[in-house]
Amino acid sequence: MTPDGRIKLVSELLDLPLVDSEGRYCGIVDDIEFIGTKELKLKALMVGPGAYEGRIPRPLFWLVRKLAGDRITRVPIDRVRSIGSVVKLDCAGKVVGLERSEDAAGKWIPRGGAL
């Protein structure tokens, strides 16, 4: 399915994994951003613990923020190539700012020793 067609937001988009153009997992659709007043249109997919606000009870969101922060990365809807069992992007995750945590974690992992 392409992002300009009709879509059931909760059952077909929310909480789907994001896969970039290189086939790598780069997040989950944690929330959705709209634009417009009379007619709402999808603007961006929101990825990151900050997007949990409003979706989980406030005490739980407080805990999430303490543990993981509250950053949100917005993936513009025009970067979405297709929506199926995963959301496929038309670019690398880095291009839309999705790989920062993975890169930060990568600095702690030694390279070598694996077959």
Place this chain on the structure above:
Amino acid sequence: MNPLELTLGIMTAVGGFVDISELVFAAKAGSTFGYALIWVFAFSTVGIIVFSEMSGRVAAVAKQPVFNLVRHRLGLQLGLLTLVASIISNLITCAAEIGGLSLILNYLTGAPYFLMAPVATLVIVISIWILPFKWIERVYGLLGLFMITFAVALIAIHPPWSEVAGGFVPHIPHGLNTKELLTFGYFCVAIVSAVMFPYEVYFYSSGGIEEEWGPKDLLTNRITSIVGMGLGSLLAISILASSAQFFGPAYVDPEIPGSTALQAAIPFGKWGLILALLGMFFAVAGAAVETCMANAYSIAQFFGWRWGRHKKPWEAPRFTIAWIALFVVALSIVLTGVDVMILVELAILFSILVLPLSYLPLLLLAGDRQYMREHANGSIAKGLGWFYFGVITAAALAAIPLYLLTAGGSG
């Protein structure tokens, strides 16, 4: 279908079936109720076969591992609850496996328990770091085939085969008083939990994605699930039957995991003992790997991180940090000195509480034609799936009351 791959897959499933919980509960079940609980093992094995086959099919067709489905189907709140519950359950199970490993190493070498725990953990971490996924699965699974010692030991002691066969027929023994009936009920719940541990399905489905299964692998998946797990359960049943033969009449309700190895020592002497301990070691080590990796898969899949041992550790850094950190936490639990048998009981209890939430999304997705197309659940898979979902839900509701009323099965 590659016959060699299929054979290796089946043998891996056989060797990887038994873990510390099944070792403990099979022995206790046999000593307490004779052959009467064999049918519960067989019944539960059908359940794990149903869900394993489903999870492998979903991995092959929808290309989705279990925890992606949990998040998508249950939503964030319920998904988080399932994730946290599953992490706790798998962590306790992993700690029980590491504790079990340390005990077995102590029986084999005499080296101190508290030294063997970090040594065993380090060796496992290094093996996961070095080996790619297929090798991790195959090495531990195939070496777990030393567990066949128990099946051979059972044959060697010439048990009353008619009574063993009778154990496969569902029944409740006659003449049990109320307390014994409740204890029987607790053992039923515990066996269902031990056989149908959710980590097995998480690991199996993630493994299917790691090995890039596609629709062409569906037959392999089905045969591996049915034959591999079916034969694997016979190893657990062998332990139960030997326990009924030796331990019951001797008033032994094994309080120490090492007593199970006596089942092979009695007919075969020292070599039987050593082979049995080696079988226990590799089976439990494999389970330690699976429980920890299942947790790491769950976390990574739930939050959309890169994951998998088909990648080098530095190519999926958050996933790598997750599985190493989980091993450290599990080891820390063991180093507090908590009794391994207590960890086993807690693992069983937490696991059965998590099972319904873990299997529901899998059941829903495996039947969804939008994702699974012509490979969605047919009437048999659907019927069995919902039947076993009912069973595990009932078991989850009964678990805590039965645990309290029977003091954890000790009556």
Place this chain on the structure above:
Amino acid sequence: MWRVTLVLAPLAACSSGPYDDVQYIKQARSLGAEWALVNEQASQNKLTSTYVDSMHKWIRQQLGGSSTSLTQPSSRYGEEIQALFHESDNAPPERLRAHVKKLKEIEDQLESA
């Protein structure tokens, strides 16, 4: 190693003392029986000495835990468990089984009462 006593919720107990101790009597009975089985097989040279030493150590540790968990340590069964605990590692299986038999009788009496 210390045994963690898991208390999930208070149980309404019909009586206290011996009934609370039934699970520890069972544990001690089983441990005594495992000990006897180990010593019997060891005497037939079917076990490695490493395994035997290890099992002795763990059995004794668990027995000690059962003994200290008793609510009535000075009772008949408490003294029987102490007597079992004080047997030497390589005690003859028959002597160990004599303790097991006594503990089993007490266990059955308490459970049928």
